[in-house]
Amino acid sequence: MKPYWPIAVVVALLAVVPFVTGSNVVLNFLITTLLIALVGQGWNLLGGYGGQYSFGHAAFFGTAAYTTAILQVQYGVNAWFGLFAGICTGSLVGAVIGVLCFRSGLRGSYFSLITLAFAEVLRIISSVTPITGAGVGTLIKLDLRAEAFQFQSRAPFYWIALALVALSLVIVRMIENSRFGAYLVAIRENEDAASALGINTFSVKLAAITISAAITAAAGCFYAQYFLFIDAAIAYGPWISIDALLAPIVGGAGTLFASLFGAFVIKALGEATKLLTGDAPGLDRVIYGLVLIAIVGLAPRGIAGLLTALSRLPFRAIARPERGNA
Amino acid sequence: MLSPVILVPAVLNGLMAGAVYALVALGLTLIYGVLHIINFAHGALLTAAMFAAFFAFTLLGLDPYLAAFLLAPLFFACGYALQRFIIGPAAHGEDRNFLLVTLGLAVVIENTLLYFFRADTRTINLPYAFDVVAIGPAFIAVPRIIAFGAVIAVATALWIVMRWTDTGKAIRAVAKEKLGAELCGISVAHIYAMTFGLGTACVAVAACLLIPTYYVNPTAGEAFVLIAFTIVVLGGMGSIAGAMIGGLCVGVVESFSSIFLGESLGQIGIFIMFIAVLLARPSGLFGARS
Numbered sequence: 001m002k003p004y005w006p007i008a009v010v011v012a013l014l015a016v017v018p019f020v021t022g023s024n025v026v027l028n029f030l031i032t033t034l035l036i037a038l039v040g041q042g043w044n045l046l047g048g049y050g051g052q053y054s055f056g057h058a059a060f061f062g063t064a065a066y067t068t069a070i071l072q073v074q075y076g077v078n079a080w081f082g083l084f085a086g087i088c089t090g091s092l093v094g095a096v097i098g099v100l101c102f103r104s105g106l107r108g109s110y111f112s113l114i115t116l117a118f119a120e121v122l123r124i125i126s127s128v129t130p131i132t133g134a135g136v137g138t139l140i141k142l143d144l145r146a147e148a149f150q151f152q153s154r155a156p157f158y159w160i161a162l163a164l165v166a167l168s169l170v171i172v173r174m175i176e177n178s179r180f181g182a183y184l185v186a187i188r189e190n191e192d193a194a195s196a197l198g199i200n201t202f203s204v205k206l207a208a209i210t211i212s213a214a215i216t217a218a219a220g221c222f223y224a225q226y227f228l229f230i231d232a233a234i235a236y237g238p239w240i241s242i243d244a245l246l247a248p249i250v251g252g253a254g255t256l257f258a259s260l261f262g263a264f265v266i267k268a269l270g271e272a273t274k275l276l277t278g279d280a281p282g283l284d285r286v287i288y289g290l291v292l293i294a295i296v297g298l299a300p301r302g303i304a305g306l307l308t309a310l311s312r313l314p315f316r317a318i319a320r321p322e323r324g325n326a
Numbered sequence: 327m328l329s330p331v332i333l334v335p336a337v338l339n340g341l342m343a344g345a346v347y348a349l350v351a352l353g354l355t356l357i358y359g360v361l362h363i364i365n366f367a368h369g370a371l372l373t374a375a376m377f378a379a380f381f382a383f384t385l386l387g388l389d390p391y392l393a394a395f396l397l398a399p400l401f402f403a404c405g406y407a408l409q410r411f412i413i414g415p416a417a418h419g420e421d422r423n424f425l426l427v428t429l430g431l432a433v434v435i436e437n438t439l440l441y442f443f444r445a446d447t448r449t450i451n452l453p454y455a456f457d458v459v460a461i462g463p464a465f466i467a468v469p470r471i472i473a474f475g476a477v478i479a480v481a482t483a484l485w486i487v488m489r490w491t492d493t494g495k496a497i498r499a500v501a502k503e504k505l506g507a508e509l510c511g512i513s514v515a516h517i518y519a520m521t522f523g524l525g526t527a528c529v530a531v532a533a534c535l536l537i538p539t540y541y542v543n544p545t546a547g548e549a550f551v552l553i554a555f556t557i558v559v560l561g562g563m564g565s566i567a568g569a570m571i572g573g574l575c576v577g578v579v580e581s582f583s584s585i586f587l588g589e590s591l592g593q594i595g596i597f598i599m600f601i602a603v604l605l606a607r608p609s610g611l612f613g614a615r616s
Contacts, residue, residue, distance in 0.1 A: 053426075055425075100605055101605070106604060108422070113559075114605075117552060118601065121598065282440030283441050285436075286441065288433060293412065293416055297416030
């Protein structure tokens, strides 16, 4: 049994931040970081633990964001119910994509490609259909009441984002401690061997993509409530799919805090770049890309793996060889 | 709606557009066939080549079709260096890492272009860009006919290189049996880089053929990536002939779906085809390998 107390410690530390500082800049930075951490935690479950590298997590994020936005704007549904509905539709999309892909045995690069294609199809459809507001996008009405999932200050948003992240951490830890989690890791390491041992790889992968989609979907709903605007390029754009995989990989895919840790690193890097270069378009993304290449090249287990390797240095002349040409 | 006056130009235009798609896909399929990796940086490299062709014209006054002879070797060298010194070493021989490294590379290239040239869309004006030739009831733009011919020439040249030169033989050997080739004294790292270079050179030629009739901005190449992936999947990963036929098919499908569905929804035809082919026959219509 892996312990739960590290989650409690990290969340408690983060929860006191609004009492220390009331700065909107700091809180805004932390909220967007937690948002990316949540999106990435969804990816981490499927990609990090299950080894299925999705390049189209935007499909879940966008579907959930549109669901809550459309329900509120067109049908006057309560935003909290929108959050619930968004998670449902997001995970439904995940399940459908999962059934289609895993039924036909798509693995590795093929899986990455087809998830990307699904996200693109949804992007194109949502940029022309009237219900999503087509090219104009959907604007959620300003209604600053807690019942409407909107708040005067940023602190409640921050705590809600933190609560969602905490929940996702607990879910992932529970999976880590379960038989299902062990199956998932077995599939990542060697799918054929796992299958030969009697693991129903199809249903394990399907469950993983559904839960993964649900976590990312929650982030999509939160995004819609926080920014109150959504359009096709935001909801289904490649940026969210890239952030979703970048954060956990930087943090060390397949570990509990990978996404949260990675989100902090890439967001801090992005902000630092903006600070140094002014508002130059693209430069922060250049840094992201370089970080991704550097992490994959130099520290395939992410920063978490790098730290473990460094901590072993005094006892061993060379850090344990990375899982490479296996 | 289905009169020959509409159908014939649609088919011909589709074939012409498809030829350029085929060239982009050719580079991709070559890299996949040998390295067994999906190169996500392909579209970004295409964008970079389009910018290079654009500036060769505006700054040096070089006609894009002549620039192809300069850019192809230049991008061959770029591709060689990228694979040899960045992608190869960083990927540690794992498929997933190749995906991530080339994805990172794509992000870097695209955003570097965005940083330097902003999101402005640029076009060039060639005196003959709007000349047309009448073929039956259809009027086909001259640049498209040149592009079609050039693609056939490049594909033939590539086929000759693969068939009869020592490098080509080595590439095929590595594609078939990596370890065996290495034992025969072939440097796999070198052949990988050569292949990546050839694939990138294809993209450079495609960019020169596109720029007279297309526009360039930092995301211009993106539109071609998924199309190229579709063609590669359709034609069977790693098959040169498959890429050519697949490219022409996709061109015609796109041309028809934009007639029936309109310009923005027209792209969906390609993606749906892509998803359908992947789900139904991942080895492609012409692919032998499963």
